[in-house]
Amino acid sequence: MLVLGEAGSAGCEKGVSPVLRDDVVVATVRASNWEEAATAVVENREWVLARAGREPTGRAAHDPEGTARLRARQTSWWTGSRDVDLDGMRVQAAAAGAA
Numbered sequence: 001m002l003v004l005g006e007a008g009s010a011g012c013e014k015g016v017s018p019v020l021r022d023d024v025v026v027a028t029v030r031a032s033n034w035e036e037a038a039t040a041v042v043e044n045r046e047w048v049l050a051r052a053g054r055e056p057t058g059r060a061a062h063d064p065e066g067t068a069r070l071r072a073r074q075t076s077w078w079t080g081s082r083d084v085d086l087d088g089m090r091v092q093a094a095a096a097g098a099a
Contacts, residue, residue: 002021002026003019004017004019005018010023012028017030019040026042028040029049035050036050037051038050045060046060047060048060049070052071056070057070069087072085079094080094081095082094
């Protein structure tokens, strides 16, 4: 399971949150101060996370703006579950503890 740590923890600079697996940093996330967006770095590859309408999306930083390799559509407000399209592969996601 991946866990989002507090900004500035696990050796990350101020304003950068670590993504941890078994207490080891596997990625980092920096939130944008001006919009609902973030930049993630996974294995030295930069990703841009934002919203397209009501859907969270993600694209590689070098991809053209408006494209999405990741798109998550909420299927249940009650449980927080989502249908996630990961570059053509569909998976279902739910909030931790959701029934």
